[in-house]
Amino acid sequence: MMRGLSGVSRRGGRFSGGGRIAFAAAALLFAASGAAAQWLHAAPGGVRETAPTVAPEIVRAVRHDPSAFTQGLLFHDSLLYESTGLVGFSGLRRIDPRSGAARYSVALGGDYFAEGIALFGGEIVQLTWKNGVALRYEFPALRRDRLPPFRYAGEGWGLTNDASRFIMSNGSDTLYFRDKKFEIARAVPVTLNGKPLMHLNELEYAKGFVYANVWYKNFIVEISAESGIVRRVIDCSELVRIEGPPVIDNVLNGIAYDERGDEWYLTGKRWKNIFVVKLPK
Numbered sequence: 462m463m464r465g466l467s468g469v470s471r472r473g474g475r476f477s478g479g480g481r482i483a484f485a486a487a488a489l490l491f492a493a494s495g496a497a498a499q500w501l502h503a504a505p506g507g508v509r510e511t512a513p514t515v516a517p518e519i520v521r522a523v524r525h526d527p528s529a530f531t532q533g534l535l536f537h538d539s540l541l542y543e544s545t546g547l548v549g550f551s552g553l554r555r556i557d558p559r560s561g562a563a564r565y566s567v568a569l570g571g572d573y574f575a576e577g578i579a580l581f582g583g584e585i586v587q588l589t590w591k592n593g594v595a596l597r598y599e600f601p602a603l604r605r606d607r608l609p610p611f612r613y614a615g616e617g618w619g620l621t622n623d624a625s626r627f628i629m630s631n632g633s634d635t636l637y638f639r640d641k642k643f644e645i646a647r648a649v650p651v652t653l654n655g656k657p658l659m660h661l662n663e664l665e666y667a668k669g670f671v672y673a674n675v676w677y678k679n680f681i682v683e684i685s686a687e688s689g690i691v692r693r694v695i696d697c698s699e700l701v702r703i704e705g706p707p708v709i710d711n712v713l714n715g716i717a718y719d720e721r722g723d724e725w726y727l728t729g730k731r732w733k734n735i736f737v738v739k740l741p742k
């Protein structure tokens with residue numbers, strides 16, 4: 462399955478200011494070190510910093526339904542919630558994070574292709590890929606017959622929220638902050654080492670940062686919600702290795718954060734495992 466790609470938005474380098482003196486001083490400093498080559502590749506007028514790569518510490522693994530095409534994952538009050546995609550297979554599940562067993566699941570039917578989910582304002586809101594609607598479930602009953610869906614333009618990929626807004630991805634390099642009525646309040650282009658980072662997918666917000674899967678990549682990026690700059694790259698290749706030989710489309714996707722335990726639940730589309738991990742401070 463290929464996914465169409467939305468428009469690319471761009472912006473200038475990380476540092477638009479900075480005079481010639483600072484430029485020269487920094488050039489001398491870099492020339493004196495092994496970083497000179499990197500400096501030479503920096504954009505004119507700006508220093509490109511390289512985001513460090515860190516590896517998660519695997520705490521345990523939990524069974525994951527290998528038929529679940531994971532598009533959204535969140536943790537709330539000792540339970541996991543998972544959104545699964547593909548037309549005919551889309552749904553929402555409530556999962557016991559100790560056993561991996563589904564306690565409850567609802568199938569969407571129709572031509573819905575479900576995507577990311579967020580629990581915000583007393584509802585679980587579930588994006589759809591190209592249906593143009595975000596489905597709304599009363600929480601914790603998970604009823605959606607009494608709440609009209611939100612409507613939005615373009616594709617839906619990942620969804621999470623901070624204290625006051627939804628945060629959504631659509632396959633581009635931009636995070637869209639949406640208010641409680643799902644109107645766009647802010648758009649933040651995301652950059653990794655000074656370049657636009659496309660294909661932002663499943664999302665999770667924690668403590669000022671947005672954590673994002675990147676479609677077809679074995680890493681998660683830690684993005685400043687304020688600036689859109691990637692602070693760290695979280696290399697998940699060990700999880701991918703344990704999971705076994707990759708099958709097409711079954712990519713790393715799904716991030717949920719348990720704040721109380723300071724643990725992260727990471728999985729992938731049709732994976733056998735949900736990995737519980739810690740991230741370096």
Ligand SMILES: [Ca+2]
Nearest residue numbers: 534664665716
């Ligand atoms: Ca998530």
